[in-house]
Amino acid sequence: MSKFYLTTAIDYVNSRPHLGTAYEKIAADVIARYKRLCGVDTRFMMGNDEHSQNVFQRARELNKDPLTFCDEMETAFREVWGRLDISFDDFIRTTESRHRTAVTRLVSRIADAGDIYEGFYEGWYCVSCEAFKQEKDLIDGNCPVHHKPPDWIKEKNYFFRLSRYQQRLRSYYDQHSEFLEPESRRNEILRLIEAGLEDISISRTGQAWGIPLPSDPNSVVYVWVDALINYASAVGYGVDDSLFAKWWPADLHVIGKDITRFHCVVWPAMLMSAELPLPGQVFGHGWVHWRGQKMSKSLGTVVDPLEAADRLGPDPLRFYLAKEIAFGQDGDFTWERFEDRYNVDLANNFGNLVSRVVSMAHRYRQGRLVVPSREPGPLAARATETVGVYRRAMNRYALQQGIEAALSLVDATNEYITAVEPWVVAKESGRGDELDRQLCDMAESVRIAATLLSPVMPSACREVLTRVGTINGVDALDLDRDGVWTTSPGAERYLVKGPALWPRLEEGVLTMNENDAHKPIQEKKEPLSIVGDLPEETCISIEEFFRVKLRVGRVVAAEAVPKSRKLLRLEVETGSEIRQIVSGIAKSYTPDALVGRHVVYVDNLKPAKLMGVESNGMVLAATDADGEAVLIEPEDGARAPAGSEVK
Numbered sequence: 001m002s003k004f005y006l007t008t009a010i011d012y013v014n015s016r017p018h019l020g021t022a023y024e025k026i027a028a029d030v031i032a033r034y035k036r037l038c039g040v041d042t043r044f045m046m047g048n049d050e051h052s053q054n055v056f057q058r059a060r061e062l063n064k065d066p067l068t069f070c071d072e073m074e075t076a077f078r079e080v081w082g083r084l085d086i087s088f089d090d091f092i093r094t095t096e097s098r099h100r101t102a103v104t105r106l107v108s109r110i111a112d113a114g115d116i117y118e119g120f121y122e123g124w125y126c127v128s129c130e131a132f133k134q135e136k137d138l139i140d141g142n143c144p145v146h147h148k149p150p151d152w153i154k155e156k157n158y159f160f161r162l163s164r165y166q167q168r169l170r171s172y173y174d175q176h177s178e179f180l181e182p183e184s185r186r187n188e189i190l191r192l193i194e195a196g197l198e199d200i201s202i203s204r205t206g207q208a209w210g211i212p213l214p215s216d217p218n219s220v221v222y223v224w225v226d227a228l229i230n231y232a233s234a235v236g237y238g239v240d241d242s243l244f245a246k247w248w249p250a251d252l253h254v255i256g257k258d259i260t261r262f263h264c265v266v267w268p269a270m271l272m273s274a275e276l277p278l279p280g281q282v283f284g285h286g287w288v289h290w291r292g293q294k295m296s297k298s299l300g301t302v303v304d305p306l307e308a309a310d311r312l313g314p315d316p317l318r319f320y321l322a323k324e325i326a327f328g329q330d331g332d333f334t335w336e337r338f339e340d341r342y343n344v345d346l347a348n349n350f351g352n353l354v355s356r357v358v359s360m361a362h363r364y365r366q367g368r369l370v371v372p373s374r375e376p377g378p379l380a381a382r383a384t385e386t387v388g389v390y391r392r393a394m395n396r397y398a399l400q401q402g403i404e405a406a407l408s409l410v411d412a413t414n415e416y417i418t419a420v421e422p423w424v425v426a427k428e429s430g431r432g433d434e435l436d437r438q439l440c441d442m443a444e445s446v447r448i449a450a451t452l453l454s455p456v457m458p459s460a461c462r463e464v465l466t467r468v469g470t471i472n473g474v475d476a477l478d479l480d481r482d483g484v485w486t487t488s489p490g491a492e493r494y495l496v497k498g499p500a501l502w503p504r505l506e507e508g509v510l511t512m513n514e515n516d517a518h519k520p521i522q523e524k525k526e527p528l529s530i531v532g533d534l535p536e537e538t539c540i541s542i543e544e545f546f547r548v549k550l551r552v553g554r555v556v557a558a559e560a561v562p563k564s565r566k567l568l569r570l571e572v573e574t575g576s577e578i579r580q581i582v583s584g585i586a587k588s589y590t591p592d593a594l595v596g597r598h599v600v601y602v603d604n605l606k607p608a609k610l611m612g613v614e615s616n617g618m619v620l621a622a623t624d625a626d627g628e629a630v631l632i633e634p635e636d637g638a639r640a641p642a643g644s645e646v647k
Contacts, residue, residue, distance in 0.1 A: 003041045005247045006032050007231050009255045010047040010092065013073035014054040017080050018302030019333060020288040020295035023321050027285060027399060028254040029086045030322050033455035034394050034402075037479045043247055045234045046081070047092035048074055049227045051220070056209040066209055070095060080305055084314050085458055092234040094226055100211050102233030103226055107202070108214045109274040115161040116202065116215070122154035145258055157201040158213060160225070165269035166197045172268065178281055180264050181397070182328035185257060185284040189264045200266065228267045232276070249277040257284040283397060286330035288321070295333075303333060311510055315457035316342050316502065322456050323403045335510040336566075344563050344611070346502040350410050350449070350464075354501060356417065357442045358467055361495040364426050364435060369469065371491040374437045377420075379445045380485045382412045387483040390452050399456075406452035413445040443468045443493060444486055451482045460501060469493030507565055549603040550620070550646035552634050553579065558591035564611045570594065570619065572601060575643020582615035588629040600632045600646055 008028045011021055025046060032044035049055075050070040059069035074093060081088065092099060110116055126143040141149050170193050173179060173186070180186040203219040204210065210220030220226075229237075231250050236243030255263050260282070268278050287294045295302050308317050320341050325331025361367050386409045393401035422442075425435045450464040454477055470482075470493070553572035561567035566584045568591060573579075581601060602618040609615070620632040634640035 003043070003247065004032075004035045004252070005043045005045070005235065005250045006035070006252045007045045007234070007250055007254065009253075009259060010049040010094070010227055010230050011077065012052050012054050013048050013050055013070055013077065014052070014058040016073075016076050017305060018295050019290075019305050019308060019321075020302070022080065022084060022305035023288045023325065024254060024256060024285060025081060025086050026084060026318050026321050027327055029084075029088075030318070030399055030455045031252070031254070031394075031397060032087060033458065037451075037455060037477055039478055039480060043090070043235070044088045045090045045092060045231070046086070046088040047090075047230055047234065048077060048094070049223070049230075050093055050095045051210045051226050052223045053207070053209075056207070067095060083306055083309050084318065087458075090234050092230050094211075094230060096233075098236075098239050099230060099233040101239055102237040103211045103221055103229045104214050105238035106229050106232065106270070106274050106276075107221060107225070110160065110270060111215060113273045113275075115164065115273045116158055117161070118156070119159050120154065120156055122152070124150040125153045126150040155205045157205065158203040158216065158219060159199045160202045160266075160270070160273075162197050162200050162266065162269050165272055166193060168272055169193055169197075169265060169269060172278070179278075180260065180282050180284065182284070185260050185264075185328075189260060192261065192265065197265065224262050224266070225270070228262060228270065231279070250279040251281065253279055253282045255282060255284055257286055260284040283328070285328055286325070288325065289330060289332045291334060292332060308338070312338070312342055312505075313460075315460040316346060319346065319403070319453075319457055322399050325400070327397055327399045339505055339507070339510040340564070340566075340611075342502065343504055343507075345407065347500075347504040348563070349407070349414070350453075351500060351502040353410055353414055354446055354464055354467060357413075357439075357446055358495045358497055360422055361439055361443065362497060364422070365439060367469075367495045367497070369440050369443060369493050369495065370436065371440050371486065371489050372433045372436045373489040374433050376444075376485065376487060377416070377437060377441050379413060379416055379441045380487070383409055383445055383448045383485055386412075387448065387452065387479070391479070394455075403453065403456060406449050409445060409449045409452070413442060413449070416445075417442060440493075443495060448483060448485070451477055451479070463498070463501065467496045467498055469495045547604070550600055551575075551603045552640045552642055552644040552646065553581075553599055553601050554642040555594045555597050555599060558594040560586060560591065561611050561613055567611055567613075568594070569613055572599065572617070572619075573642045574603075575641070579616050580614060581617045581619055582610040582613050583619040583621070585619070585621055585629040585631070588621075589631070597631070598634050598640070598642070600634065 006028060008024055011017060028044065028046075032042050035042040048070070050066075055070065056066050059066040062069060064072075070093070074091075078091070107116075124138065126145070126148070137144060138150070139147075143150055170190075173190060173193070177186075180189055202222045202225045203213050203216070204222055205219050207220060210223065211226055213219040213221055231253065232244070232248060233239075235247040235250075237248070253263055263282050264284075271278050289295065290303060305317070317338075320338050321331075321333075323345070324337070324341060358367075361369055386405050389408075390402050390405040393399075393405060420438050422435060422438045425431045425438065446468045447465060447470050450461040450468070454461040454465075551574065553574050555570050556573050556578065557571035559569050561569050561582060564586070566586050567582050568584075568586045568589070570581045570583055571578050572581050579601075600620045602620070605616075605618050607614055607616050621629040622632060623629060634644070634646075
């Protein structure tokens with residue numbers, strides 16, 4: 001049996017995980033479950049990074065022993081991961097003895113290779129990043145990630161000869177193009193390597209919280225060096241040679257795009273120095289934004305994953321994050337969008353299909369279906385094709401495309417029901433075998449769709465498989481077996497009735513009566529001393545503002561977007577072209593009322609898809625006292641015709 005060792009980044013425990021943190025774990029869990037579905041011996045590792053200054057300072061603020069604080073936070077993190085159904089096989093903590101042993105051994109091997117030396121270091125240090133920053137990387141004197149000024153630090157340090165590995169790293173990337181994905185991250189790292197690598201500090205002086213440097217007990221191993229070694233310590237490095245031999249090297253590190261430098265430059269160079277094999281691949285995923293802003297504990301713009309899971313359940317949340325955010329790109333989370341996708345994809349589509357199939361099986365065959373000798377219909381070929389598309393997508397970690405493939409089978413099944421009209425067939429004598437085949441094909445198609453979606457929604461799909469009477473059982477699924485159409489004549493299945501899997505929500509359920517607990521958690525909210533002051537992190541520069549191009553357009557056509565009560569598709573004359581723009585103003589304007597009106601739109605906005613319809617811009621609107629949208633329109637359309645720039 002082949003093996004697959006998968007890891008995520010380990011998390012600082014200075015505060016509870018937010019939805020951005022959860023996204024990484026959910027995506028990795030989908031991959032792990034998919035590998036198990038394919039019969040691969042899989043080890044999925046997660047953990048907590050506990051030796052950071054952030055953690056030490058937070059414990060001191062709470063007047064707690066650091067280790068006691070870390071113990072409490074482990075419980076909090078495990079609560080979140082349990083609620084989200086994350087199926088990790090091991091959970092490493094950097095305060096564990098097995099990790100301390102591994103760090104001591106690996107750092108010693110690097111020292112024995114002559115790659116550690118003593119010196120002095122001074123530079124800008126961001127406590128939130130736990131990393132030194134170069135002057136050129138600062139934005140207006142602030143850390144580009146946390147938007148706070150770093151501290152200037154000068155201290156005796158021990159250094160790792162990273163510069164010695166510049167050419168080896170470059171050669172390795174040339175020979176292993178798959179080492180870092182997606183390609184945009186790879187290109188960033190290649191530019192970094194080609195610009196020249198400097199030796200890096202691997203120790204901190206004057207603090208006791210951490211693992212002592214083997215050569216100098218008065219110094220501790222720098223937290224990032226300490227943390228990276230967790231991937232090896234979790235599979236027995238320095239403690240269990242047989243375990244390490246089985247699982248190392250890791251097949252895949254799933255990490256955030258902001259820490260690719262550590263994982264794709266520093267970590268492989270450390271392994272080269274210690275003469276250990278490099279991981280097979282690193283995947284740097286994007287960020288989850290809250291209304292366009294990166295979720296960050298330090299910025300106070302976070303959504304509680306427990307809150308999100310409690311509203312609609314962990315499976316819909318897992319589904320939303322895996323489907324709506326292309327793995328490797330940034331994505332946005334809003335309650336409105338979460339609600340919309342829940343209703344469209346789960347309640348109205350997949351959930352409704354399961355109910356229809358089960359109901360017809362009971363109406364016409366008392367829930368018992370027997371596969372007839374009659375040849376399967378078109379759904380069989382469609383299912384086989386879908387499984388192939390799904391495999392190819394999931395094998396390259398295109399999670400979004402894999403999910404869309406599974407949903408395409410759901411769509412095809414709904415279309416099939418509409419086309420064959422089993423309720424008509426049931427009324428006509430002599431067509432019993434035909435009806436049996438139709439019912440069996442519907443149930444079989446749903447079964448395969450649920451099998452494909454099981455890594456994404458494990459609990460819900462287990463229930464779906466129970467309801468449609470899967471022949472092979474609901475546990476220990478195997479794609480080679482359960483992704484194949486069942487054709488054996490005489491095979492029986494019993495379909496089970498049940499309540500709606502995903503009851504449809506009335507529009508606005510997730511957003512009505514919002515209180516502070518339902519909004520992004522403002523963990524660090526500073527009081528404003530002057531009326532009208534804005535927090536610095538929310539402000540944009542005049543240069544950024546001038547990048548936004550506003551123009552006048554004239555609406556020449558408008559229509560409702562299918563399956564949406566909020567969106568209208570507009571065709572807007574811009575002076576040089578007709579541009580398609582999707583706008584969420586359907587509650588306030590009818591399509592007919594918009595035709596001929598002049599509107600103000602954002603001209604240089606990146607295209608985006610809303611409900612499957614591409615939007616090339618954004619129409620500007622305000623909100624009145626009743627919450628209704630009010631279009632921003634030029635006072636005189638004749639003086640400001642289509643194409644006019646707004647200044």
